[in-house]
Amino acid sequence: xxxxxxxxxxxxxxxxxxxxAAILASTISIIFGYDxxxxxxxxxxxxxxxxINDTQIEVLAGILNLCALVGSLIAGRTSDYIGRRYTIVVAxxxxxxxxxxxxxxxxxxxxxxxxxIAGFGVGFALMIAxxxxxxxxxxxxxxxxxxxxxxxxxxxxxxxxxxxYMFGKLTLKLGWRLMLGVAAIPSLGLIFGVLKMPxxxxxxxxxxxxxxxxxxxxxxxxxKHEAEIRLEDIITTVESSKxxxxxSQTEFSLWKELLFKPTLAVRWTLFAAxxxxxxxxxxxxxxxxxxSPRIFKAVGITSKNKLLLANVGLxxxxxxFILVAxxxxxxxxxxxxxxxxxxxxxxxxxxxGVGLTFTSCYPHGNTTxxxxxxxxxxxxxxxxxxxxxxxxxxxxxSICATYIYMAFFSIGISPITWVYTSEIFPLKFRAxxxxxxxxxxxxxxxxxxxxxxxxxxxxxxxxxFFLFGGLAMMAWLFFYFxxxxxxxxxxxxxxxxxxxxxxxxxxxxxxxxx
Numbered sequence: 001x002x003x004x005x006x007x008x009x010x011x012x013x014x015x016x017x018x019x020x021a022a023i024l025a026s027t028i029s030i031i032f033g034y035d036x037x038x039x040x041x042x043x044x045x046x047x048x049x050x051x052i053n054d055t056q057i058e059v060l061a062g063i064l065n066l067c068a069l070v071g072s073l074i075a076g077r078t079s080d081y082i083g084r085r086y087t088i089v090v091a092x093x094x095x096x097x098x099x100x101x102x103x104x105x106x107x108x109x110x111x112x113x114x115x116x117i118a119g120f121g122v123g124f125a126l127m128i129a130x131x132x133x134x135x136x137x138x139x140x141x142x143x144x145x146x147x148x149x150x151x152x153x154x155x156x157x158x159x160x161x162x163x164x165y166m167f168g169k170l171t172l173k174l175g176w177r178l179m180l181g182v183a184a185i186p187s188l189g190l191i192f193g194v195l196k197m198p199x200x201x202x203x204x205x206x207x208x209x210x211x212x213x214x215x216x217x218x219x220x221x222x223x224k225h226e227a228e229i230r231l232e233d234i235i236t237t238v239e240s241s242k243x244x245x246x247x248s249q250t251e252f253s254l255w256k257e258l259l260f261k262p263t264l265a266v267r268w269t270l271f272a273a274x275x276x277x278x279x280x281x282x283x284x285x286x287x288x289x290x291x292s293p294r295i296f297k298a299v300g301i302t303s304k305n306k307l308l309l310a311n312v313g314l315x316x317x318x319x320x321f322i323l324v325a326x327x328x329x330x331x332x333x334x335x336x337x338x339x340x341x342x343x344x345x346x347x348x349x350x351x352x353g354v355g356l357t358f359t360s361c362y363p364h365g366n367t368t369x370x371x372x373x374x375x376x377x378x379x380x381x382x383x384x385x386x387x388x389x390x391x392x393x394x395x396x397x398s399i400c401a402t403y404i405y406m407a408f409f410s411i412g413i414s415p416i417t418w419v420y421t422s423e424i425f426p427l428k429f430r431a432x433x434x435x436x437x438x439x440x441x442x443x444x445x446x447x448x449x450x451x452x453x454x455x456x457x458x459x460x461x462x463x464x465f466f467l468f469g470g471l472a473m474m475a476w477l478f479f480y481f482x483x484x485x486x487x488x489x490x491x492x493x494x495x496x497x498x499x500x501x502x503x504x505x506x507x508x509x510x511x512x513x514x
Contacts, residue, residue: 014141018220021197022133022145027190028088028125029149031095031183033156034163035064035118037315038179040290041164041308045176050108054453061290062450063112064119069442071123076435077254078124084132084200087124089191094121096187103181114180126418127438131430134422135200136220138230139490143329146422147322147415154322154410157289158315165308202427202491205234233492237427258429258436265499269424272482273437279475280417281444283345284468285409287452288314288402294453298461299359299398310399317403321410333487334416335479341412342476348405349469355398357462413475417441423486426495 043057052060071094079087098118105111129149137145163182167175198220204213214231221227262270288295292314293307301307328337425433456464486494 026148026152029152030156033153037157037160062446065446067119068123071120072438075124075127076432091124099184130422146419150415161315277441282471286448337412344408352401353466358394
């Protein structure tokens with residue numbers, strides 16, 4: 001009895017080696033986050049220096065994600081061939097090359113080339129960091145460790161905003177180039193640091209290297225007994241899915257089985273993964289991260305320093321609430337956090353839409369622009385026209401709603417999207433399935449980032465956020481009906497859970513037909 005208690009206490013203890021490996025692997029996400037955040041402020045200076053228009057700005061913002069879409073699809077099979085660890089090296093190398101080119105950036109073509117190369121790195125990084133972290137973590141701490149990549153993305157975004165503020169004080173030609181080029185330094189360091197990490201034990205078993213997997217599991221487990229249990233579970237899963245059969249390892253057969261002939265359990269996991277990644281960006285996060293200077297400018301903040309400082313505040317909020325989520329995921333669970341987060345996002349988007357719609361009637365400084373017919377009709381309404389002298393409430397509402405939106409998004413939707421995807425796929429499809437989900441994520445990211453300016457010019461900036469609010473309502477319903485709880489379950493148990501649930505559904509359907 002005493003041994004069982006001691007073993008339970010050991011099992012609850014966070015393994016330091018696993019934690020260190022997860023932190024190092026997640027560093028690649030800091031570089032990606034930095035690249036995303038820094039572009040938000042850099043675009044202000046790039047537009048002025050290179051004399052480019054809003055359409056080119058949209059393409060510059062979104063091209064990273066289109067390239068990441070391709071990168072994520074390649075990364076899944078790459079990680080199956082060369083391993084999770086060396087896939088992180090590939091991602092770091094791509095970031096290094098992309099950062100050097102963007103830092104050089106003598107013209108728009110060179111800047112776009114660097115952004116594309118970095119985009120391929122993003123695709124690799126987004127797929128591999130959560131997968132690697134999930135595969136070395138125990139079930140007790142997997143939520144906490146698997147949310148580290150998303151926390152690191154937020155930290156990187158914050159660092160990007162700080163870089164905007166600091167380098168924005170330099171000369172026009174030098175400032176934005178340093179903002180983009182400095183990311184090459186951590187990329188180079190990570191290439192060498194990753195080689196000290198252990199390989200994923202699940203990948204090692206998948207390749208028939210059971211002894212190597214056993215040695216890694218001893219390092220990332222708190223006891224020899226725990227390592228043996230985890231190894232036995234992995235081997236059972238690999239053998240039951242015939243992962244050691246070379247015929248099932250072919251590229252075509254995996255994609256065919258995943259997309260065209262999936263079991264009900266696999267179809268459910270694929271639907272859940274694609275859905276959560278679709279709604280993560282359909283709720284407008286990229287519009288807020290990339291174009292927050294335009295949002296703040298719309299409510300009257302016109303100074304470049306103040307715009308960049310407001311961005312830093314957003315980065316702080318995002319990072320703090322992701323950190324809070326990291327500690328709540330394994331205590332509260334995925335579903336409660338996700339549903340609460342989405343409900344908060346809905347309210348914040350509606351408030352932001354209301355605030356921006358009212359402020360558009362009372363332009364500030366150089367934000368004055370021709371109104372759309374729908375705006376003119378709204379602004380002539382008595383309740384709106386008579387509130388002109390009290391429009392400060394709308395300005396305050398817009399700013400507060402932006403920060404509240406970021407807080408709610410970061411405490412649930414943001415980390416759980418990646419944690420959930422890394423958990424639910426069977427080992428056989430984990431790499432290619434996660435790669436496909438990330439491709440959907442990048443497509444939606446590109447769709448929002450490359451259309452936001454055009455959308456708000458067509459339906460007003462307030463109307464755009466009302467649209468995001470409507471999509472957030474759909475997201476809440478999807479999460480409620482299709483995403484079961486995975487807290488505290490091993491990856492092997494989650495695979496069995498999806499199989500049992502679909503089997504139960506089939507049995508009920510058969511009974512009802514009879």
